[in-house]
Amino acid sequence: MRKILVFLLTAACASAAEDVLARVAAHADRFGAISRQIWETPELGYHETKSSPVLQQELRSNGFDVHSGVAGMPTAFTASYGNGKPVIVIMGEFDALPGLSQKDSPVQSPVTAGAPGHGCGHNLLGSASALAAVAIKEEIAARGLKGTVRYYGTPAEEGGGGKIYMIYAGLFKDVDAVLAWHPSDSNNVSLTSSLANNGGKFRFYGVASHAAAAPEKGRSALDGAMIMLNAVEFLREHVPQETRIHYIITNGGSAANIVPAFAEVSLIARNPDADTLNGIWERVMKCAQAGALASETRMEFEQGTNYANILPNDTLGEVLGRAMQKAGGYEYTPDERKFADELQKTLGAPTHRPGPETVKVEKTEGSGPASTDAGDVSWVVPTGHFSTATFVPGVGAHTWQAAACAGSSIGRKGMVVAARTLALAGVELFENPAQVQAAKDAYTKRLDGRHWTTRIPADGKPPLDYATK
Numbered sequence: 001m002r003k004i005l006v007f008l009l010t011a012a013c014a015s016a017a018e019d020v021l022a023r024v025a026a027h028a029d030r031f032g033a034i035s036r037q038i039w040e041t042p043e044l045g046y047h048e049t050k051s052s053p054v055l056q057q058e059l060r061s062n063g064f065d066v067h068s069g070v071a072g073m074p075t076a077f078t079a080s081y082g083n084g085k086p087v088i089v090i091m092g093e094f095d096a097l098p099g100l101s102q103k104d105s106p107v108q109s110p111v112t113a114g115a116p117g118h119g120c121g122h123n124l125l126g127s128a129s130a131l132a133a134v135a136i137k138e139e140i141a142a143r144g145l146k147g148t149v150r151y152y153g154t155p156a157e158e159g160g161g162g163k164i165y166m167i168y169a170g171l172f173k174d175v176d177a178v179l180a181w182h183p184s185d186s187n188n189v190s191l192t193s194s195l196a197n198n199g200g201k202f203r204f205y206g207v208a209s210h211a212a213a214a215p216e217k218g219r220s221a222l223d224g225a226m227i228m229l230n231a232v233e234f235l236r237e238h239v240p241q242e243t244r245i246h247y248i249i250t251n252g253g254s255a256a257n258i259v260p261a262f263a264e265v266s267l268i269a270r271n272p273d274a275d276t277l278n279g280i281w282e283r284v285m286k287c288a289q290a291g292a293l294a295s296e297t298r299m300e301f302e303q304g305t306n307y308a309n310i311l312p313n314d315t316l317g318e319v320l321g322r323a324m325q326k327a328g329g330y331e332y333t334p335d336e337r338k339f340a341d342e343l344q345k346t347l348g349a350p351t352h353r354p355g356p357e358t359v360k361v362e363k364t365e366g367s368g369p370a371s372t373d374a375g376d377v378s379w380v381v382p383t384g385h386f387s388t389a390t391f392v393p394g395v396g397a398h399t400w401q402a403a404a405c406a407g408s409s410i411g412r413k414g415m416v417v418a419a420r421t422l423a424l425a426g427v428e429l430f431e432n433p434a435q436v437q438a439a440k441d442a443y444t445k446r447l448d449g450r451h452w453t454t455r456i457p458a459d460g461k462p463p464l465d466y467a468t469k
Helices: 002-040 051-061 122-143 162-168 221-238 274-295 314-327 334-344 374-378 400-406 409-431 433-447
Strands: 065-068 077-083 087-092 147-153 177-184 187-189 196-205 244-251 262-271 298-307 359-361 383-389
Touching: 002 051, 002 122, 002 314, 002 409, 051 065, 051 077, 051 122, 051 147, 077 122, 087 122, 087 409, 122 147, 122 177, 122 409, 147 409, 162 374, 177 314, 177 374, 177 409, 177 433, 187 314, 187 409, 196 221, 196 274, 221 244, 221 262, 221 274, 262 274, 262 298, 274 298, 314 359, 314 383, 314 409, 314 433, 334 400, 334 409, 374 383, 383 409, 400 409, 409 433
Parallel strands: 087 147, 087 177, 177 383, 187 359
Antiparallel strands: 065 077, 077 147, 187 383, 196 262, 196 298, 244 262
């Protein structure tokens, strides 16, 4: 009798999973077209005035209650279906990166030179998450499952920290669990974290003077910036090896024959541990102060991005792992294989990465190479995170190759894997409230008495012009 019950239960679970996958498949072409539409009109953070509305409208037409302009951000929104507990959130992003305009071609060819492009695949991220939310909604309706599914449209992930302002606005207070993903070159579920980061703009103010006739009367703001950056280069020897420090000089003066009265540096530092990063940052600030002191200039600092590392969740990792194994990978067509082969030739090194047909589920910990404001969310609510193969193996984010993949059929196939994984995982949480509680217990255990901190002030306003000024 017990064997019969186990068989019936297994069969019922398999049938439910097939229903969910069928719901994703039914909407896949539509959301694939939306991802392409967003890819064709790439927009920088907080300026996603075309990308955000198209997702809002699609969710609204699928029965979601949509609220736009939340948390003081015109392009942020929430979309909700159902009522009561549990409340499960699927997060979506849709901002592009500056200067990465690219055709869906395996050779570098901008659509518009210098224009933005989806080099991080957020056109796929936002669309796949919305597709999953619709599939979950339909399963809730069909089976009378209890709870609320929400889609959070989170703008300006690329340095604007939109999710942080949504946290401050209280949008995660009643949320039981969050499911998130990111485009990558492989299908992977693990307990890997991300890098905490902190950054901003260092502005140096000096005294202008004729660089040849009266250089002694000038105080070079550029000298202040250069002394700071030289000190930062020496600092690299004395920070933990996992640390990353990168910068650009955004303003170095107006003419070579004028002692610069103004200079500006944009700098970001990263480390797997936020507390360790805080100590490193204090030393970066001393480098900046030293630059101002040595050059007899004045330095001002404007806080920029400050993201926490992802706090992994063991239970949600298991749920997502089961979901991805059911979701499976995908195969390249001959044309897609040709595209992939040509693109890999531009990478400059042999690629030893699994193909998109491979699904990897593991309990590996450690830290990945990127940063995200999804990390901040993971410190205030249980969050599961994974990646799928929207990029050709070997292609990294923030490249023209990634932008090419994000607009291709390869990218759209990868986003469907993400949607299937999110939808299956979400439905499992609605079916089994004990898993939601287990995720909360895992979250509390990982916190270990710690709590979320950020340098972004709670009363601060979103920097709506950060990407364009």
